[in-house]
Amino acid sequence: MKHTISVLLQNKPGVLSRVTGLFSGRGFNIESLSVAETLEPSISCLTLVTRGDEAIIEQITKQLHKLIDVIKVTDISDSEYVEREMVLIRVKAEAQTRAEVLRVIDIFRGKVVDVSPKSYAVEVTGSASKVQAIIDILKPIGIQEIVRTGTIAMARASKK
Amino acid sequence: MEKISGSQAIIRCLQEEGIKTIFGFPGGAVIDLFDALMDSDITNVLVRHEQGAVHAADGLARVTGEVGVALLTSGPGATNGVTAIATAYMDSIPLVILTGQVPTPLIGNDAFQEVDIVGITRPCTKHNYLVKDAKDLVSTLREAFHIARTGRPGPVLVDLPKDVVAKMVDFPEKKPIRMQNYQPTYEPHPGQIEKACKKILKAKNPVLYVGGGVILSNANEELTELARKLNMPVTMTLMGLGGFPGSDPLSMGMLGMHGSYTANMAVANSDLLIAVGARFDDRVTGRLDAFAPHATIIHIDIDPTSISKNVKVDIPIVADCKHALTAMNAWFNNSSDFNREQVAASHEPWLATIGEWTKKHPMGYLDEGDIIKPQYVIQKLDELTHGDAIITTEVGQNQMWAAQFYKFNKPRQWATSGGLGTMGYGLPAAIGAKMAFPEKTVIDVAGDGSIQMNIQELATAKQYKCPVKIAILNNNYLGMVRQWQELFYNKRYAGTVMEVTPDFVMLAQAYGAVGLRATKKSEVEAVIKEALATDNTVIMDFVIAREECVFPMVPAGKATTEMLLV
Ligand SMILES: Cc1ncc(C[n+]2csc(CCOP(=O)(O)OP(=O)(O)O)c2C)c(N)n1
Ligand SMILES: [Mg+2]
Numbered sequence: 001m002k003h004t005i006s007v008l009l010q011n012k013p014g015v016l017s018r019v020t021g022l023f024s025g026r027g028f029n030i031e032s033l034s035v036a037e038t039l040e041p042s043i044s045c046l047t048l049v050t051r052g053d054e055a056i057i058e059q060i061t062k063q064l065h066k067l068i069d070v071i072k073v074t075d076i077s078d079s080e081y082v083e084r085e086m087v088l089i090r091v092k093a094e095a096q097t098r099a100e101v102l103r104v105i106d107i108f109r110g111k112v113v114d115v116s117p118k119s120y121a122v123e124v125t126g127s128a129s130k131v132q133a134i135i136d137i138l139k140p141i142g143i144q145e146i147v148r149t150g151t152i153a154m155a156r157a158s159k160k
Numbered sequence: 161m162e163k164i165s166g167s168q169a170i171i172r173c174l175q176e177e178g179i180k181t182i183f184g185f186p187g188g189a190v191i192d193l194f195d196a197l198m199d200s201d202i203t204n205v206l207v208r209h210e211q212g213a214v215h216a217a218d219g220l221a222r223v224t225g226e227v228g229v230a231l232l233t234s235g236p237g238a239t240n241g242v243t244a245i246a247t248a249y250m251d252s253i254p255l256v257i258l259t260g261q262v263p264t265p266l267i268g269n270d271a272f273q274e275v276d277i278v279g280i281t282r283p284c285t286k287h288n289y290l291v292k293d294a295k296d297l298v299s300t301l302r303e304a305f306h307i308a309r310t311g312r313p314g315p316v317l318v319d320l321p322k323d324v325v326a327k328m329v330d331f332p333e334k335k336p337i338r339m340q341n342y343q344p345t346y347e348p349h350p351g352q353i354e355k356a357c358k359k360i361l362k363a364k365n366p367v368l369y370v371g372g373g374v375i376l377s378n379a380n381e382e383l384t385e386l387a388r389k390l391n392m393p394v395t396m397t398l399m400g401l402g403g404f405p406g407s408d409p410l411s412m413g414m415l416g417m418h419g420s421y422t423a424n425m426a427v428a429n430s431d432l433l434i435a436v437g438a439r440f441d442d443r444v445t446g447r448l449d450a451f452a453p454h455a456t457i458i459h460i461d462i463d464p465t466s467i468s469k470n471v472k473v474d475i476p477i478v479a480d481c482k483h484a485l486t487a488m489n490a491w492f493n494n495s496s497d498f499n500r501e502q503v504a505a506s507h508e509p510w511l512a513t514i515g516e517w518t519k520k521h522p523m524g525y526l527d528e529g530d531i532i533k534p535q536y537v538i539q540k541l542d543e544l545t546h547g548d549a550i551i552t553t554e555v556g557q558n559q560m561w562a563a564q565f566y567k568f569n570k571p572r573q574w575a576t577s578g579g580l581g582t583m584g585y586g587l588p589a590a591i592g593a594k595m596a597f598p599e600k601t602v603i604d605v606a607g608d609g610s611i612q613m614n615i616q617e618l619a620t621a622k623q624y625k626c627p628v629k630i631a632i633l634n635n636n637y638l639g640m641v642r643q644w645q646e647l648f649y650n651k652r653y654a655g656t657v658m659e660v661t662p663d664f665v666m667l668a669q670a671y672g673a674v675g676l677r678a679t680k681k682s683e684v685e686a687v688i689k690e691a692l693a694t695d696n697t698v699i700m701d702f703v704i705a706r707e708e709c710v711f712p713m714v715p716a717g718k719a720t721t722e723m724l725l726v
Contacts, residue, residue, distance in 0.1 A: 010341065014290075018282060025283050055468065062465040068287040068307060071341040 032150030083153040092142030166325035167196035183213035187233025189260025208616035212588035214244030219589030235273030246284040250579025254313035263323040286314030294327035311344030348479035363432035372399030373437015382485035391504035395423035402568035416444040421521035450719030538565035554610030556640035562605040584613025618671040673697035
């Protein structure tokens with residue numbers, strides 16, 4: 001099962017390598033990882049997507065929590081949450097495909113962020129599956145380069 | 161505020177923590193610290209290899225329960241310490257390791273004797289620090305000691321660039337340390353305690369499975385109280401020896417790969433396993449699906465990651481062992497459901513079954529005339545030291561025989577490398593223990609292979625008038641590996657025959673120590689007596705039955721009931 005785990009940690013040198021070292025050392029996998037400062041500059045928020053059965057996910061969250069520089073670990077996928085990923089795609093856009101590319105971008109509510117005579121650079125934001133979907137659709141047209149941010153996620157506020 | 165040098169500040173931090181002895185080896189990056197230590201009341205023991213420094217600090221920590229401290233120089237000094245740091249990490253031993261580092265402006269430049277020791281030791285320390293700014297020096301050291309000794313203890317490394325140590329710093333008063341992100345759980349959840357205790361009252365065949373956590377949290381008395389109150393049998397892991405008196409009728413000795421027949425059979429047939437400060441290591445469980453297959457499992461541990469890591473636990477209790485056991489004892493004392501006589505009596509059939517197992521396959525060995533059996537040597541050591549010595553060990557058969565045949569009745573009289581199994585641990589650890597308790601008899605039970613890994617520390621023992629005794633069970637083999645080859649590799653002794661071994665008697669003499677040798681059973685007692693009466697470091701070279709194996713043995717990956725017996 002896929003799990004999205006959010007980790008608050010001290011924004012200090014070496015902390016990220018404690019997290020990644022934990023994953024490699026214990027044979028856990030990381031599908032994606034993204035990290036940046038929070039409102040409080042001394043604290044970073046790291047979102048990681050991993051896979052494993054219940055026992056493995058339990059170990060992952062406990063082991064993360066055990067790291068001294070980790071402040072809080074939440075398995076966001078335990079409850080309702082929103083997740084987003086952004087992708088930049090450079091796709092071939094020559095005379096005969098330009099219109100088609102624009103149409104696809106439109107359907108995915110993407111934006112063209114860079115234009116050249118033979119290509120567009122496109123920005124699309126959405127769930128990981130939406131990002132995967134546009135990649136799959138543009139692939140036959142000719143993707144020259146892609147960069148993905150990895151998933152970030154946030155639990156939904158309680159409705160009460 | 162009055163300013164002092166970084167080195168002075170470090171020394172004051174050590175004094176603040178009550179440190180009297182540290183173990184070190186100098187080099188360019190730590191000359192300042194060595195210089196400052198010379199004027200302090202702290203004994204700075206000069207070892208002969210950095211691995212020895214960290215093992216010695218570890219030995220001191222295990223027998224005292226205090227934090228051990230080692231001081232190493234940058235680069236090769238620090239990397240030489242890594243094996244010993246990993247050793248302490250695997251066994252949760254509280255250490256603070258201070259390493260010198262090149263000056264901050266040079267860090268990252270491949271400067272002379274620069275290594276990224278913080279990077280290297282990240283996976284084998286509880287935590288580590290590089291102090292880049294002198295104003296963080298004091299708070300970092302205080303935090304390092306706090307982390308090392310609290311929660312599940314472990315080694316903490318502090319890397320100290322030379323320029324940082326040379327700066328002048330403030331020395332603010334020490335305040336209680338509170339870390340937002342590090343707050344180990346000491347107190348058990350009362351609901352879980354109640355659940356556990358009620359379960360215990362229902363059990364017919366309970367077993368207490370005791371690990372190193374009981375020693376680390378000084379919970380042996382509480383554990384003993386619980387076991388006797390409920391008349392429950394106890395087994396200990398290699399790390400848990402001494403957590404419950406080995407001579408007590410309720411003790412089944414050690415469990416696991418080289419555990420007693422009784423202990424392994426009891427666990428396999430138990431309906432309730434109460435794990436206290438143990439971690440279900442593969443050397444204990446054997447094949448996982450056959451481990452305690454009928455038992456409900458209660459697990460007390462201060463480290464949540466230990467719980468349900470290898471074996472699914474039914475009633476987890478995250479807490480310090482001492483606190484949890486105290487709460488359990490109190491629950492029974494206050495419970496109207498608990499009738500001591502009745503419960504004790506209800507366990508008698510179980511204890512009788514256990515007694516039958518012991519009768520069937522007691523811990524033992526075959527006596528072979530005047531050939532020295534290693535088990536006999538350990539029994540004699542036990543007898544002649546009245547079970548009261550501090551025993552450290554090397555690794556291999558020697559270690560297992562010591563664990564099986566010395567009766568540890570008290571905690572902290574046993575220091576062995578359990579989790580990592582580090583050959584070369586025993587001698588430096590013995591020195592650390594002896595520095596802490598000069599009045600006690602300290603014996604390193606050694607193998608002829610392992611002892612050569614840190615034999616240089618004989619010089620340290622001599623220099624500091626630290627008369628440790630070394631009992632080499634000399635089979636002229638890397639015996640434990642040879643045993644596996646005998647049993648599972650068609651007796652192909654690849655790489656386990658040491659064709660050249662030094663004359664250990666002469667070797668001892670070369671260091672100014674005393675060397676004694678026994679080649680016959682009838683000589684063993686006299687050699688031990690003479691060693692114990694000698695106020696000098698002594699090597700006892702016991703030439704033992706060469707191909708003796710350690711039994712019982714659960715082959716790796718087999719169920720713990722599938723034991724090979726004597
Ligand atoms: C540093 C290190 N290297 C290798 C091993 C693997 N090993 C485990 S026991 C053993 C043999 C030890 O020989 P010796 O010290 O003579 O003890 P014996 O088993 O003969 O009593 C070896 C090589 C180890 N535990 N530690
Ligand atoms: Mg040997």
